[in-house]
Amino acid sequence: MHGLSTHELLYRDKDLIANTPGLANGGIALAVVEPESIGWAEVTRLLEEYGFIGFSAADKKTVFNEIRAQLGDEGDLPFWDSFTCTVSDILPTCERIIYSAGKDVAFDSSLLPSAQTIADIVSLNREVGVSPLPAWYMRGEGPPSMTSWIMSHEGQMIACANGSMRYHAKSRMAGTYYVGAVSVSPRERGRGLGTLATALLIRDGINAFRPKAITGIAQPANAPSRGMLTKCGLVHDPSRATVIYNRSGAFHTR
Template sequence: MAGYFGTEMQQRLQARAEVAAELIASTPGACQAGRTMGCDDPDKFGWDRIGEIIEQDGVCGFRLIDADNVEEIRSELSSRACRLDTWDVFLADRETALAASEKFAHLPLPAEYSLSPTPIDPESDHMRRLQAMMAGAGLVPFSGSMLTGAVGSATTVLIGDAEGNVAACAHGYMPHNAYSPYHGYAWGGLVAVAEPHRGKGLGKVINALMINRVFRHLKASHIYELVSASNVASRRMVEACGLRLEPTLTCGIATPNKSGRFTK
């Protein structure tokens, strides 16, 4: 497993999450957060373990947490001089998401664009260009191994331009283990459109294509995407694909108070 990308810290966290893949799959309360170690049930995973992760890594992901428990989590983190940055959860079941997204997934692309094959080598130049495009769009990319599906069930969708550049991308994978009530839920994200190609509807198309694949290839029962409260364009995009705000759930990343927001 390889293909780490980004800052020294980002690459170290990617490596940690990959090395711990078997632990994550076999530990109640753990989940694969992609860029970091993560959990979907802090009580089952254990605060001692969460504390160790934050102390070692400076970050820990929280996925699909009951919104009623957020203040308790914030209080626990505050005692460790940490905070929780959160994202809203947009969620849909298979039938709803496919019905809404397929009309966009089947739209013909403008003449200068076409679907590109997903890189199969996590350390290839193709993969590096994909990760660089994500980073240029303000995202913290996953490792090449995550993006190729070498770490677990995953799909990465690319649209290329006439010169072979990555114009748009999206990724979906299955983060939750067999102990989780969200075992069948796919995470969708890393939706990015390179600056020269924006304003052409590619974001909605690539998101719809990713949604189609997580249900048809990964056999997910649901999909969720995470959007910050201020990101109006992304909220409209995921809503057009059938996802709706789920106020009973939230996702977040714990970091020391002195750190900046880990990703947008």
């Protein structure tokens, strides 16, 4: 056994992933975008090494049966619905949300957040049960990454989010900006801070990366996450879902 954590495996393999159109580096999970392009034998090998593996924005009608047929019945198959939007449709909505933000918070985004900001984000992620992205990922040492956050005037981290250009330029999701990892302090919920963090992440990611489209995911029962995405202008795509084949039982996140 290699004994490496998922974060360490993804860092070790980051150049291989970046150069393979059928793969994407999610920071907390390896994602397969096009299993047919890398072959199911390679998907099986990667699953054995990582213990769990994702399938990004897959065809919801076929993905579950295909995974079972190719990889077996031993693993769990949690899934997240896909939400998408074009840049032209979403940017004005996000700008209105940011413009309307209250004056009792301070917010910012960075391609290279400081070590203290990263530590504060990881602490907040853990508090709310969101798997933290590794520091190297937030620094853009994997795919290009944007981190956004909101601070109280007392200097406390109260909301955050991360987005990345994780998809290969030759994949079916080329030019798509992924937004997620939204966390809001339990003491600050009900104020729209998750929506504000998401809007900030989308606006600043669009300005930095010039993507063609935006995508995010949310589990069917996670009404707050679904609400944040739709308020920012993303639309549920019922034909697509992101699925984790979780054989090791090690993948946990909201």
